[in-house]
Each structure stands twice: as structure tokens, then as C-alpha cells.
Amino acid sequence: MTFNELGLIKPLLSALSEQGYTKPTLIQEKSISSILDGHDLMATAQTGTGKTAAFTLPMLQRLSKGERHGTAPRALVLTPTRELAAQVQESIRTYGKHLKLRSFSVFGGVKINPQIKVLRQGIDILVATPGRLLDLHQQKVLDMNHIEILVLDEADRMLDMGFIPDIKRIQSRLPQEKQTLLFSATFSADIRKLAETMLIEPIQVDVAPRNSTAITVSQKVIPVDKGRKLEALREVVTQNQNQTLVFTRTKHCANKVAKSLSKSGIDAEAIHGNKSQAHRNRVLNGFKNGRVAVLVATDIASRGLDIDQLPRVINFELPHVAEDYVHRIGRTGRAGHSGEALSLVCSEEAKQLHAIEKLSNQNIEREELKGLEPKSPLAERREGKPRQEKSANSAQGRGRSRRGGRRRSNANRSKAA
């Protein structure tokens, strides 16, 4: 399938070809025409699948048809982190470069006044983290009465970060008649519940097998004693000097790892919530342009990092929540490129490892490092072979026949329920 066949307009097609995109990714193929038709959409797609363009392209196309009411934005994209907000806006600007739509991103941790100034000039698309958006709304500089399209990006992460009350508050201030699109990397009962309260007869798209890891990523576990992880990391990083994103569970550990690598002459930096926005931007740009070879991040800080073709992710510590492993390794092997995900695992983490293997339905290959073989061996998983995943691809939902026109309002819907 081509972008042309999806019904995209010329200014978008030109921007895509300038980006060098030759064909849509699976999530784009499955979402774009439904969004263009005005349907609500609930998509399960990991970062790296091309999900940003999947909602940005049809959103731009729909907005290109109408007019702004004064300064009030017509589309709102909510993201869990400032990095993701900035990145989504960059994508909007890239894909919308031949359209006359203004976009802007707002998030906390930076001064609010410059943001107020831009909002007062009027914008069409606002990308925001929930807290700052509510601040701006309370200060009466933001009119949310003309939002036609609402996007919840990385909804599962917003849920994990406790943003649901904020999202509900935002939702109550938006017009009832609008199109809502929800994207989530994983699919839990809580996400389903959220979707039920926010979406009307959504088309459902599921491009990654549920809770499975990206197939373009080769995964390996390196069993190593806890006290020798830093040595093991240094060894792996110097053996093969690929650009690397290292994950730790805590900010403290991220700092410790970055410091230790720097001491050994490796260009490493830590990025996490305690660092200022300026620091985060500087480090991220350094990593993008290759000045920083190793970026050490916590799970939350890593959300929204869009680094093209990142070749390697290393888990210095396994996450407590198995789903986070899927998010972490989704940072490599993006958009069809292959990547490597290594996990330094000590015997104390056997339980987390087994939970990850169970969730992602696989046994990850073990490979010890010479000279760093663990004294305490890693317990094997007991359950035996993983079961075969049933086909989980592409569940197109109901409501297909109702192409076009907008539908029952939320009020009617609750009456019907």
C-alpha cells in the first residue's frame, strides 16, 4: 500500500517523500483512513512502529479543511512526558510543513510565560503534558471549547504516572463532539476501562502482538553477579562501540553508572526527572548527534526519546514491571531496523526475568561474559517451553460500516447504556 492510496492530500505526500518515507508502516496502513473518516480509534502500538505519523497525518489533513476560532486550538495531543510532547510537535511540524497550521508544545519544568505568549497568538494544534495544560487552562489563557480532535499518546504510561484524574479533568472541559484517538503500547484492563469512558465505538487496531517484544530486536541475557555489573557493562560497551541506551531502575543508579563509565573514558551521560530541562535537551541532542555514546536513563525519562535507529539497549537492572521491559527494548529495532537488547541479570533478579519471559512468551538466550561468570547462577525458568502466541494482529473493531459522519454524542450514549 502507498500513502497515496490511503487518501492523503498532496502537501502531506510531499512532506513524506521529503522525509524519505516510501510506504506506510503497518499502524499507519491500519489507522489513517479510519481517522480520516472521523472514527474514534484505539490502537495498541509500541513506540517505533510509526504511531506518531499514524495519528499526525490524518489529524493534519482533517484540520487543513476548517478554520480556527480566534486563538483556540482545534486539536489537542496529550503525552506523558515533556520529551514526548516536544517530539510529537516536531513530527507535526515536519509532516505539516506544507500546510498553514500552527502547532506548539507545552509542558512543565520550564517557564510558563513564554508559553502563554504563544498561546495568545493562536495555534491550531497543541501538544501538552496534562499538568501544564490544566495550569494554562486555569490561568484562562487557553480556550479548549473548540477542540475537534483529542489524541492520548502512550496512554498506558499516563496511567502508570498517575495522570488519569488530570485526563478526566481535561476531558470534562472539552466539547463532547470530537474525535478521540488513544494510543497505548500495552493493553491492560485499566486502559480498556479508560477507553470505554472516552471513546465512542472506536475502530480497534493492534499492530504488535499483545505484550510481545519487537521481532527486529535480538535479545540476550548476560548472567553476572550484582557486584560486577559495572565491569560487565564497561566490557560490553567497549567491546562493540555501538551507540547505547542503558536503563537503570533509579535516578541514583543512573548517575552512578554514567559517572563510572565516564571515569573509564566513555562519553556517558545520565538523563532523569531530577535533571533540568536544559540539561535533558543538551544531553539528548548530544546523544542524537553522536557526541554522547552512552545515555543512561530511568524508565520514565526514557519515554518519548525518539532516536532513529538506535542500535543497542542495555538493561543494567531489570525493571520491576515486566511491561517496562517491552517499552525499554522498543527503543531499538525501530521502524524495521534491527537492534540488540542486552540485559545484565544477577541471581536476585531471576523473578523479574521470568516474569518478562512469561509476558513476552519467550525464553531469552543466556550468554556469560568471559572472566565475569557469576558465582551465584541464575535460576532457570520452570514452566518449560513458551506457548505459541495466538494471532493477535490487527483486530479491526466494529463500526466499520459507519464511515463518515459524526455519531451519537456522549450524552446520547449514556442514555442508551
Ligand code: AMP
Ligand atoms: P514512532 O513509532 O512514531 O516513534 O516512529 C518511529 C520512527 O519511525 C520515527 O523515527 C519516524 O520518523 C519513523 N517513521 C515513521 N513512519 C515511517 C515510514 N512510513 N517509513 C519510514 N520511517 C517511518
